Amino acid sequence: MSFSTFWIYQKERFPLAKTGPLLAVFSAASICVSAELSGRPLPSIGAFVAGFLIAMMLFFQMRVCDEYKDLEDDLRFRPNRPIPRGLISLKTIVWLGVASMPITVLAAWLWHPPVLWLLSLVWFWLAVMTGEFGMPAWLKARPILYLLSHMAIMPLIDLLLTSLEWMPNGKAALGLVLFLALSFVNGCVLEIGRKLWTPAREIVGVDTYSGLWGPAKAVLIWAACVGASFALLLGVGALTGVFWISFVLGGSGAALCLISAVTYAKSPTEKAEKRMDTLAGLWVFSCYAIAGFAPILMRVF
Incomplete structure (x- = not known):
């Protein structure tokens, strides 16, 4: 895969110029709020770097899972997307997602290894979410439940990010x-x-x-x-x-x-x-x- 191919892909499906600043604020704010609510000083810069890397990797992994889950519909109804039109293969994107997982683990482990338990919880929910909880037709027929079940991953990710502050200090506020x-x-x-x-x-x-x-x-x-x-x-x-x-x-x-x-x-x-x-x-x-x-x-x- 050439750099230009990946650049086009990210621009269409994971725009770094838009996603990067949002996730930087999201991850940093999560750590700051955790410290403020507990009346503790802010942690060192390492927590913020780890939080940003974890957030970026997780949201990219969510995009990869969407590409896998939605491929059939994309081929039928959205052939102009990068994978259906042949810009890049699903296999390549999946491998990029897999390659991002050790980076996520390393960022968490270098800061505070116990937070890996919460990372495992996020990955578990992402996995069952990608499989539509084993009942895709039933869930898609209930759009509100579909929305709520998929958005549940957001507080799980936030719990992981805030844990970079509260877990080394014993407990959350x-x-x-x-x-x-x-x-x-x-x-x-x-x-x-x-x-x-x-x-x-x-x-x-x-x-x-x-x-x-x-x-x-x-x-x-x-x-x-x-x-x-x-x-x-x-x-x-x-x-x-x-x-x-x-x-x-x-x-x-x-x-x-x-x-x-x-x-x-x-x-x-x-x-x-x-x-x-x-x-x-x-x-x-x-x-x-x-x-x-x-x-x-x-x-x-």
């Missing part, structure tokens, strides 16, 4: 439950947000939430997820002493999401579709940035 819940809901925000399409772009055989529920209902559910995420952000902010900062900054972002949701519901154009996808990512990015870094900045300034 009770309030961490709110932050894990935030990760679960934010996973739903991202997943639904990227599948709010314009009616003209819906593809037969490709499941989208706009196609399932209709644009208006789908974006209403998305907005409800943003609202739940905002409430959890406020809860985390209250525990870390930045409630009002979370309220002002998070509220501004939530208001922008609501305005865009109304615009999409009224006129689900291609421009509105792209805006919803972008806003979903920006909202999640902002949530972690506020939760993780606002308490630290408050102390500094």
